[in-house]
Amino acid sequence: MMAAVQPLESLPAPGRRQSFGRNHIAMDIDIETRAPRASHEMTIRGGLQQGDARIVVIMYGPGQEQIVAVFAEVLGKPYRLKGGIRDVTRDDQDWVIGVSAESAKAEIASRNRGLVVTINAHCTTLGMPPDVYLSAQTDYEWLYTEASFFRRDLTRFVSHTLGQLSHHETLMAKPRTYFISTTFPDVHAALPNIDILTVGSDAVEIRVDLLKEPLGNGRFSEIPSLSYVGEQLMLLRQRTELPIIFTTRCTKENGRFPMDNPDLFYEYLYRAIQWGVEYIDVELWLPETIRRRLYEQRGSSRIMSAFHDFSGTFKWPSQRAESIFLQSRRYADIVKMIAIINDHNENFELEYFRSKIKAEYPDSPPLSAVNMGETGQFSRTLNKVFTPITHPLLPIIAAPGQMSAAEINQALALVGQLPKKNIYGITSPSMRSAIPQAPFYEKCFNELGLPHHFAVVERQPKGLASIETWCNQRNFGGAYLNPAMSLTNLATSKGFFASLNNGNGPVLSEAARLIGMVDTIVVRPATSSSSASTPSSPPRQQNGDSVGAVGSTQSGLPPNTSLVFDNASWKGILSTLTRDLAPSAYFGCAAVVLASSADDAASALFALKALKVGKVYTVGFKTPPAFAKDLLIEPFNSLESIQRARTVNANGTESIRAGAGSPFVVVSALGPEKSNLVGMLVRLFGSPPRGAAGAGRENSRRVFLDLADGSGHGPRKGDPGLIAEQCGFAAYGAADVTAFTTVETLRLLVGQNVPYSFVRLASGRQFF
Ligand SMILES: O=C1C[C@@](O)(C(=O)O)C[C@@H](O)[C@@H]1O
Numbered sequence: 001m002m003a004a005v006q007p008l009e010s011l012p013a014p015g016r017r018q019s020f021g022r023n024h025i026a027m028d029i030d031i032e033t034r035a036p037r038a039s040h041e042m043t044i045r046g047g048l049q050q051g052d053a054r055i056v057v058i059m060y061g062p063g064q065e066q067i068v069a070v071f072a073e074v075l076g077k078p079y080r081l082k083g084g085i086r087d088v089t090r091d092d093q094d095w096v097i098g099v100s101a102e103s104a105k106a107e108i109a110s111r112n113r114g115l116v117v118t119i120n121a122h123c124t125t126l127g128m129p130p131d132v133y134l135s136a137q138t139d140y141e142w143l144y145t146e147a148s149f150f151r152r153d154l155t156r157f158v159s160h161t162l163g164q165l166s167h168h169e170t171l172m173a174k175p176r177t178y179f180i181s182t183t184f185p186d187v188h189a190a191l192p193n194i195d196i197l198t199v200g201s202d203a204v205e206i207r208v209d210l211l212k213e214p215l216g217n218g219r220f221s222e223i224p225s226l227s228y229v230g231e232q233l234m235l236l237r238q239r240t241e242l243p244i245i246f247t248t249r250c251t252k253e254n255g256r257f258p259m260d261n262p263d264l265f266y267e268y269l270y271r272a273i274q275w276g277v278e279y280i281d282v283e284l285w286l287p288e289t290i291r292r293r294l295y296e297q298r299g300s301s302r303i304m305s306a307f308h309d310f311s312g313t314f315k316w317p318s319q320r321a322e323s324i325f326l327q328s329r330r331y332a333d334i335v336k337m338i339a340i341i342n343d344h345n346e347n348f349e350l351e352y353f354r355s356k357i358k359a360e361y362p363d364s365p366p367l368s369a370v371n372m373g374e375t376g377q378f379s380r381t382l383n384k385v386f387t388p389i390t391h392p393l394l395p396i397i398a399a400p401g402q403m404s405a406a407e408i409n410q411a412l413a414l415v416g417q418l419p420k421k422n423i424y425g426i427t428s429p430s431m432r433s434a435i436p437q438a439p440f441y442e443k444c445f446n447e448l449g450l451p452h453h454f455a456v457v458e459r460q461p462k463g464l465a466s467i468e469t470w471c472n473q474r475n476f477g478g479a480y481l482n483p484a485m486s487l488t489n490l491a492t493s494k495g496f497f498a499s500l501n502n503g504n505g506p507v508l509s510e511a512a513r514l515i516g517m518v519d520t521i522v523v524r525p526a527t528s529s530s531s532a533s534t535p536s537s538p539p540r541q542q543n544g545d546s547v548g549a550v551g552s553t554q555s556g557l558p559p560n561t562s563l564v565f566d567n568a569s570w571k572g573i574l575s576t577l578t579r580d581l582a583p584s585a586y587f588g589c590a591a592v593v594l595a596s597s598a599d600d601a602a603s604a605l606f607a608l609k610a611l612k613v614g615k616v617y618t619v620g621f622k623t624p625p626a627f628a629k630d631l632l633i634e635p636f637n638s639l640e641s642i643q644r645a646r647t648v649n650a651n652g653t654e655s656i657r658a659g660a661g662s663p664f665v666v667v668s669a670l671g672p673e674k675s676n677l678v679g680m681l682v683r684l685f686g687s688p689p690r691g692a693a694g695a696g697r698e699n700s701r702r703v704f705l706d707l708a709d710g711s712g713h714g715p716r717k718g719d720p721g722l723i724a725e726q727c728g729f730a731a732y733g734a735a736d737v738t739a740f741t742t743v744e745t746l747r748l749l750v751g752q753n754v755p756y757s758f759v760r761l762a763s764g765r766q767f768f
Pocket residue numbers: 181205207247249281306308336338372388389398399400402
């Protein structure tokens with residue numbers, strides 16, 4: 001029998017089918033992601049897109065030419081400098097072009113907007129603000145500091161503005177999302193604690209109206225200047241990987257932005273779009289012309305329409321409330337409605353309003369609606385889209401009644417909406433020497449106010465009996481498996497797993513099915529009840545069926561509960577590879593994957609497939625047929641084949657991108673005993689022979705990822721990572737992948753976002 005297969009996100013066509021259970025029934029449910037997406041762009045996977053195909057023109061300040069090379073490297077393109085924007089022609093397609101800000105000024109207004117996309121790269125140490133005319137005219141503007149140059153910030157900026165990575169799509173697929181409303185007058189104060197402040201948050205709001213720009217003599221400007229706001233935003237973005245929400249809250253809605261000049265709002269909010277801020281808060285009272293313009297000009301940013309009613313007379317069951325929603329949704333990607341209430345019953349009225357809107361306007365943008373004040377706190381526990389939260393470390397709360405993520409979870413737990421679960425880290429005897437993870441998970445649960453219990457348990461080397469026993473409990477809340485187990489192994493079940501879903505076996509995510517390895521077991525509660533979207537639930541189910549569910553006759557797990565077998569590690573690999581490079585750096589490139597078995601290689605292959613690499617050379621394993629279908633695979637079986645790979649184009653075309661020729665990325669899952677082989681290949685590919693194809697990409701540092709570097713023990717002799725760095729690669733190790741995988745695991749198991757930086761911080765950097 002086949003396992004029940006269910007795409008948990010937008011995924012490529014199904015490949016290999018996996019047998020599981022007794023009835024041999026295949027259930028491939030092909031469901032489109034519900035998240036909105038731009039029709040002209042092709043979604044590659046869960047938020048990765050081809051993006052803007054125009055020629056990127058970087059405008060640089062005096063003496064700052066080198067920034068063009070960095071942009072080019074991040075984008076994976078060659079670059080050249082030109083005298084002016086007008087000199088850019090179709091022949092520059094796939095190049096990054098640098099033009100001095102000085103020269104660009106004369107031509108920027110008359111540029112061919114269909115051909116070029118302009119980015120004003122301004123180093124703040126040259127002085128602020130940047131040239132105001134260029135700022136106003138450019139498509140995007142990136143502010144950076146020379147002293148502490150943050151490559152990650154640039155990667156994120158271009159991945160977002162050029163539409164290669166969409167946070168929104170991924171976030172809207174989460175069962176619950178939160179954002180922290182920071183209320184600092186100066187973000188410097190937030191930076192030392194930003195990792196802790198943002199635990200549980202999916203985004204960070206910068207309350208621009210609350211920023212206080214010092215003027216000297218203890219005075220502050222009435223509203224912070226764009227120049228000050230730009231620097232504050234830059235600082236925040238350099239320190240958090242989370243999407244930012246840019247808010248200019250007006251005086252009537254509990255903010256400080258004066259309302260006498262709506263154009264001022266436009267000026268700030270449009271600049272935020274140019275700065276590549278992911279979410280722009282646009283108040284509903286603003287003139288429609290302004291709201292429409294911002295919506296039309298939003299590029300890759302998303303508009304959060306905002307309406308607050310502090311009058312105390314607002315009624316959810318009213319024509320007015322509905323018409324406010326309808327007005328808001330015209331120019332919004334998320335509709336936010338917030339009101340002061342007087343009576344607890346009005347929380348129920350809001351819930352009725354929420355479900356009515358969902359039923360009557362199913363294609364509308366998601367609604368984020370809460371009530372303010374203590375009386376309204378109940379609604380903050382029920383809202384599921386971008387619930388605003390606070391944190392005890394913030395100087396003030398942003399609105400009356402705001403709660404922290406921990407308070408919301410504790411409240412949910414108290415009223416039975418977030419029952420205590422047992423969550424397991426299932427290891428094997430081979431992992432005995434590994435550093436214990438239990439303290440880390442306990443720390444996270446504690447920080448998040450989750451009631452769950454975490455335990456690391458060791459499975460027997462053979463058989464599934466112990467795992468099935470842990471999973472077949474009423475309070476089972478999910479598990480990670482380290483090391484991961486193969487589906488083939490799990491499919492030998494004749495017991496609990498095989499009995500799931502009326503004998504069809506557990507639900508398999510597409511990733512687990514294609515990779516053939518399971519590292520996460522997610523419990524999905526029955527969907528019809530409200531429990532389906534409690535924080536402990538896995539990603540939103542795409543249909544109403546309870547596939548993979550435990551039959552009502554089962555003991556252990558509650559009736560109609562599903563178990564989803566998933567794989568988180570491919571996401572860890574993907575996040576590592578795209579931390580310092582935009583996805584486009586990988587599109588069409590050649591890759592090498594080294595592993596001693598297909599099982600060890602599969603997660604990397606899946607990540608590379610998501611990144612649309614052009615070709616994968618393999619060493620040491622036979623590629624599963626499912627991958628061979630979508631990836632161009634060539635095993636290295638002789639020295640000649642390696643030699644060829646060093647000199648031949650990646651996918652046979654002559655374009656510069658594809659002509660990256662010799663492999664751009666090398667991923668190794670080979671253990672330390674094979675270090676010599678890995679080192680040799682890295683040396684070979686680190687220095688492509690003269691004249692090899694790939695002209696123009698010489699500026700790009702190739703990427704080496706060692707998935708088996710036994711991290712935590714420092715560099716070893718013959719360490720392939722060290723050799724890779726000496727050969728000009730950017731080297732990443734298992735520590736990065738493990739931390740990013742943990743982020744994904746926590747999202748899957750408890751539905752909460754724990755930023756990468758917190759994972760690294762809380763683990764003391766020694767777990768991984
Ligand atoms: O719109 C909102 C919601 C909010 O007003 C609240 O009620 O929590 C807090 C604001 O910072 C945010 O912009």
